[in-house]
Amino acid sequence: MSETGIPQILAPLTGGEAAALAALAGHFSAAAAAEGLVDVAYRVVDSPVGSLLLARTEAGLVRVAFASEGHDSVLDSLAANISPRIFLAPARLDEAARELDEYFAGHRRRFDLTLDFRLAQGFRREVLDYLPQITYGHTASYATVAAMTSSPRAVRAVGTACARNPLPLVVPCHRVVRSDGRSGAYLGGPEAKALLLALEAAS
Amino acid sequence: MSMNESGGAGLARAAAAPRAAPPPFEMLVSAHGTAVLRVCRAMVGVVDADDVWQETFLAALRTYPTAQKVVNWQAWLVTIARNKSLDHLRRTARVPEPMDTAGDGPLEGGDVVVHAVEAGETAAAVWAALARLPQRQREAVVYHHLVGLPYAEVAALLGNSEAAARRAASDAMAALRALLGGDGKGHGKD
Structure with a gap:
């Protein structure tokens, strides 16, 4: 809030507020968690493809977001689509952060995280279910993925499902490429996709 | 005085801006934590204010997902802070000096x-x-x-x-x- 409107006679009252609030906010997240009032926990981690926002619900990891998606707008959409009871709670995402670290270090080929797919419905969800079948270091075309689904001709819809994958990296939409061999679009940008495919090819 | 008036109006405008959904609760804590602390300190004193601040935000958080009709989050939180402060004063029987x-x-x-x-x-x-x-x-x-x-x-x-x-x-x-x-x-x- 603006401090400019405070009469000078009252100004001394605002001293020390910042420190008090920092302590209060810290205790508050813990108290909220203890009361079961945290519906979505998140943290931000650094990675070779830029900073990643990781969010989870009670059911599991629900969102992985690239910086290019705008972490603030991702939080807003989590608030709108899941619950506004969202808190920065890094410890609750330790496991996801560790597995991603191992993946980027080339030591992990498959994720063992519990996933919450509530942000992908219908056909999009169906596509995501098939993606783990494309194993580490391999790629498949959008057409090949479409052929696995209940709508084998829905190549474009497969592209959409990949582009709107709420759990990139963990659900490997980066392994879906164009039929002509070019890597195609990616949520995290074409450089990120190239980096991931190179990482997997080398490990 | 005129500076303060415009400041107040500005806050009200920002808070009243239409939103599709309640923002992440953390945003309310960072945007209005100070205001709530000032209310709590003035109502129950600096020592007890921390507890009442905590109670205020926990109470707000409990009802938050259903608080769709709130237009001014700050006024909503200040109202809760005021009620929690009065509860606290009643509990501790330290009625504010009449x-x-x-x-x-x-x-x-x-x-x-x-x-x-x-x-x-x-x-x-x-x-x-x-x-x-x-x-x-x-x-x-x-x-x-x-x-x-x-x-x-x-x-x-x-x-x-x-x-x-x-x-x-x-x-x-x-x-x-x-x-x-x-x-x-x-x-x-x-």
Whole structure:
């Protein structure tokens, strides 16, 4: 809030507020968690493809977001689509952060995280279910993925499902490429996709 | 005064901007944590304020997903803070000094204030002075001058008219100037 409107006679009252609030906010997240009032926990981690926002619900990891998606707008959409009871709670995402670290270090080929797919419905969800079948270091075309689904001709819809994958990296939409061999679009940008495919090819 | 007026209106405008859904709760904590702390400190004192602050935000968080109709989050939180403060005062039986009926008015506490000033505790002196005010005046000054709520919102909280809220705040400022020595160091215009 603006401090400019405070009469000078009252100004001394605002001293020390910042420190008090920092302590209060810290205790508050813990108290909220203890009361079961945290519906979505998140943290931000650094990675070779830029900073990643990781969010989870009670059911599991629900969102992985690239910086290019705008972490603030991702939080807003989590608030709108899941619950506004969202808190920065890094410890609750330790496991996801560790597995991603191992993946980027080339030591992990498959994720063992519990996933919450509530942000992908219908056909999009169906596509995501098939993606783990494309194993580490391999790629498949959008057409090949479409052929696995209940709508084998829905190549474009497969592209959409990949582009709107709420759990990139963990659900490997980066392994879906164009039929002509070019890597195609990616949520995290074409450089990120190239980096991931190179990482997997080398490990 | 004019600066403060526009500040209050600005806050109200920002808070009233239409939103599709409630923002992440953390945003409310960072945007309004200070305002709530000021209310709690003024109502229950600096020592107990932390507990009441916590109770306020927990209560807000419990009902948050269903608080769709709230237009002004700050006014909503201040209302909860006020209720939690009054609960706290009732619980601890430290009813805010009913100064209205105390006869001699705010200057009664002058000694405490002078003491604090002499000890160099400027903030403590101001809190002590604020504590000497009749509750309605104290609340008016906190909601308007420390939190930045427009007088219409202050009146809604106090259950009186906008004019009465404005008068209470102005009486409070005059009393504070008298208590703290109006032309003392750093106390300029308001």
